[in-house]
Structures are given as C-alpha cells and as structure tokens.
Amino acid sequence: MTRDEALFEFLLRLGDNTLILGHRVSEWCGHAPVLEEDIALANTALDLIGQTQMWLGLAAEVEGKGRDADKLAFLRDAWDFRNLLLVEMPNGDFGQTLMRQFLFDAWHSVLLGRLMTSSDERVAAIAAKASKEVTYHLERSADTVVGLGDGTEESHARMQAALDYLWPYVGEMFRSDPVDAEMVAAGIAPDPASLREEFDGIVSRVLTEATLEIPASSFGHKGGKDGSFHTEHLGHLLSTMQWLQRAYPGCEW
Amino acid sequence: MTDAMVKPTEAEIWQWLDAVPDPEIPVISVVDLGIVRDVKWEGDTLVVFVTPTYSGCPATGIISMDIETALRDRGIKKLDIRVKIAPAWTTDWLSDKGRTEMEKFGIAPPSPAAGPERCPHCGGADLEKLSQFGSTPCKAQWRCKGCLEPFDYFKCI
Numbered sequence: 001m002t003r004d005e006a007l008f009e010f011l012l013r014l015g016d017n018t019l020i021l022g023h024r025v026s027e028w029c030g031h032a033p034v035l036e037e038d039i040a041l042a043n044t045a046l047d048l049i050g051q052t053q054m055w056l057g058l059a060a061e062v063e064g065k066g067r068d069a070d071k072l073a074f075l076r077d078a079w080d081f082r083n084l085l086l087v088e089m090p091n092g093d094f095g096q097t098l099m100r101q102f103l104f105d106a107w108h109s110v111l112l113g114r115l116m117t118s119s120d121e122r123v124a125a126i127a128a129k130a131s132k133e134v135t136y137h138l139e140r141s142a143d144t145v146v147g148l149g150d151g152t153e154e155s156h157a158r159m160q161a162a163l164d165y166l167w168p169y170v171g172e173m174f175r176s177d178p179v180d181a182e183m184v185a186a187g188i189a190p191d192p193a194s195l196r197e198e199f200d201g202i203v204s205r206v207l208t209e210a211t212l213e214i215p216a217s218s219f220g221h222k223g224g225k226d227g228s229f230h231t232e233h234l235g236h237l238l239s240t241m242q243w244l245q246r247a248y249p250g251c252e253w
Numbered sequence: 254m255t256d257a258m259v260k261p262t263e264a265e266i267w268q269w270l271d272a273v274p275d276p277e278i279p280v281i282s283v284v285d286l287g288i289v290r291d292v293k294w295e296g297d298t299l300v301v302f303v304t305p306t307y308s309g310c311p312a313t314g315i316i317s318m319d320i321e322t323a324l325r326d327r328g329i330k331k332l333d334i335r336v337k338i339a340p341a342w343t344t345d346w347l348s349d350k351g352r353t354e355m356e357k358f359g360i361a362p363p364s365p366a367a368g369p370e371r372c373p374h375c376g377g378a379d380l381e382k383l384s385q386f387g388s389t390p391c392k393a394q395w396r397c398k399g400c401l402e403p404f405d406y407f408k409c410i
Binding site: 036037039040043044046047048049050051053054121124125126128129130132133135136139140143 | 305307308309310311338339340341342343383384385386387388389390394408410
C-alpha cells in the first residue's frame with residue numbers, strides 16, 4: 001500500500017462517516033417531535049453532507065482516477081464503504097438518534113481537533129472548517145442527552161436502552177490498522193487509540209450528568225472502517241440514497 | 254464594453270461586489286458577510302476568492318452565481334471564482350456596517366458572549382435560547398422574554 005493509497009482509504013473513512021450519518025439524520029426531516037428539533041437535525045445533516053463534499057472531493061483528487069465526490073457517494077456498493085458501523089445504525093427513536101449523534105460528535109470533535117495540525121495542509125484546512133461546525137453539534141447533542149437522560153422515567157429508560165444498544169459500536173473508533181499506521185508515520189493523522197482518553201473524558205462527564213450508566217462490557221463490533229463487515233442496515237440505506245443515480249445514471253438538474 | 258476595455262481597478266470591483274446582496278439576508282452584501290476574501294487580476298482574468306460560511310450552506314452556489322452575474326453585467330469577460338476554505342470563515346469577518354444592518358433587519362449579530370447581547374426587536378436583555386439551530390446553518394433561535402418575540406441569532410464561529 002503506497003502512502004497515497006492509504007491516504008485515499010483514510011479520506012474515504014472520514015467522508016463516508018459524514019455521508020452516512022448525514023443521510024441517516026436527514027431521514028428525520030419533517031418527522032422530528034417538534035419544529036426546532038426538526039430544523040436542528042436538518043442543519044446537522046447539512047453540515048455533515050457539506051463536510052462529505054470536502055472529504056470525498058479530496059479523496060477523489062488523491063485517487064486521481066477521474067472520479068469526483070458524487071461518483072464516490074452514489075456509485076459505490078456497500079462493501080466499498082469505509083464508515084464506522086455506529087453511523088449506519090438505524091435511527092430508532094429520537095433518543096437513540098441523539099445518543100448516536102452524541103457518541104459520534106464526541107469522537108469527531110476530538111479527531112478533528114488533532115487533524116487541524118495534520119502535516120497535509122488540505123486535511124488540516126478541512127478539519128479546521130469542520131471543527132467549528134462540530135463544536136455546535138456536540139454542544140447540542142450533549143445537552144439533549146442530558147435533558148432526556150435526566151428527564152422523565154420514560155425518557156431516562158429510553159436513553160439507557162439507546163446507550164446499551166449503541167455502546168458496542170464505540171470501540172471501533174479507536175482500533176488501529178495498517179491504514180492508520182501509515183497516516184501516523186506520515187504525520188497526517190493521529191493513532192486512533194490516542195483519542196480514547198479525551199473521548200472518555202467528554203462521554204463520562206456528560207453521561208454522569210445525564211444519570212446514565214456506561215455498560216460494563218467492553219465487547220466491540222468491528223468491520224465498518226475497513227469495509228470487511230458492514231451491518232445489514234447499510235445496504236438498505238444505500239438503496240434509498242443511491243436510487244436516483246442508479247436508475248438514471250448521470251442525471252443532473 | 255469593447256475587448257480593449259480599461260481594466261477596472263480592484264477597488265472598483267470591491268465596490269461592485271458590495272452591491273451584491275446575500276441571498277438569505279438581503280440587507281447585507283456578500284462583502285459585509287466577509288465571504289469575498291480577495292480580488293485580483295491574473296493577466297486579463299479576474300480572480301475572486303470566496304470562502305463559504307458553513308461547509309454545507311446551500312447558499313454558497315447561489316452566491317457564486319450572483320457574483321458572476323454582477324461582474325458580467327459590468328463587462329468582466331474572463332472571470333474565475335475560486336473557493337478558498339483556509340483560513341476558515343469566521344464571524345469576525347462580518348463588517349460593522351453588516352452587523353448594524355443585520356440587527357435592523359431583526360437578526361441579532363454574533364457576539365463573543367456566545368449569545369445575543371439584546372433583542373433585535375425591543376432591545377431587551379432578558380433572553381432565552383430556543384434552539385442551537387435556526388432557519389439557516391449560520392443562525393440559532395432565541396426568544397426575548399420581554400417582548401416575547403422569537404428571533405434569529407447569527408452564531409459566532
């Protein structure tokens with residue numbers, strides 16, 4: 001694997017995380033419990049899709065095979081996606097969506113903070129831009145997790161159930177593989193394991209305030225970021241997201 | 254204008270761009286918003302550098318189109334609008350004129366205190382946040398407890 005091949009893989013991971021989560025969150029558009037939340041979810045999705053255009057745009061440039069961000073987003077099949085399993089998990093109820101968002105935002109904010117000092121200027125520039133947006137995402141998802149966790153008996157129970165369901169997907173964020181090792185060697189990105197301490201700090205502070213308990217089991221699902229084993233949910237998501245380009249290749253308006 | 258036109262100066266071009274309204278907040282210009290970062294001639298091509306506010310902001314495409322239309326109307330033939338993402342856009346680039354116009358329009362301008370200073374309708378200071386996000390990615394929703402009116406707050410980033 002050359003350095004550029006590893007960089008391409010790494011950029012796909014970043015772009016696929018924001019693309020798949022952005023799509024998932026956009027599924028709420030018009031369905032959220034109150035208007036303010038509907039708007040907030042749509043805006044979060046919009047930020048994530050905007051970041052996707054930058055990450056996948058750069059991935060396509062690094063690959064140099066004439067593809068662009070749109071082709072990468074709409075013309076790859078499930079096994080070519082490199083997102084974390086966490087982001088492809090179904091929305092569930094509003095609480096589960098916000099718990100997933102919080103766990104992702106906490107990790108995303110730590111990662112982007114480190115990428116701002118990447119040796120690759122293009123990566124550093126996108127991270128600096130995205131980091132400002134993600135600060136707001138984290139503030140909001142953390143507030144909502146606290147509000148619902150430390151809310152009514154019903155909302156508390158649902159948030160604990162969401163945490164229990166999603167926690168096994170957290171470990172994948174911190175696993176390293178040869179792509180990560182190559183990025184570390186090039187000074188482009190940090191070792192994923194090195195993000196854990198800061199992540200744990202944010203998560204335990206917020207979840208304690210939310211009166212929620214982190215599950216004791218450290219069992220973790222994996223296979224998303226290297227594409228070896230996605231869940232059944234990703235294919236269904238892609239069939240909706242990619243339908244238009246599959247049915248009418250090259251369609252534009 | 255003929256092909257042998259006299260090249261407008263960069264100062265003139267800035268003036269023209271200051272007449273291009275932001276599509277979402279039409280009382281301020283794209284220059285007030287701080288998204289036009291640089292204007293320069295490269296040979297006979299005019300290059301305009303634009304920095305998006307939020308990475309997913311759907312207005313970015315419209316803004317580039319509006320800039321292009323305005324400059325073509327002034328007779329600029331060779332034009333290159335380049336998106337520049339670093340340094341990232343910040344609300345510090347909003348002009349004083351822009352801040353004043355925005356407030357008159359009913360949007361509280363960004364404040365380092367991480368919330369609006371006063372209600373843009375009645376000037377009241379007893380305010381509450383309704384939502385971290387508003388009608389566009391750059392705004393949050395607040396309400397004045399004095400006049401009870403909700404309003405948009407331009408977030409500080």
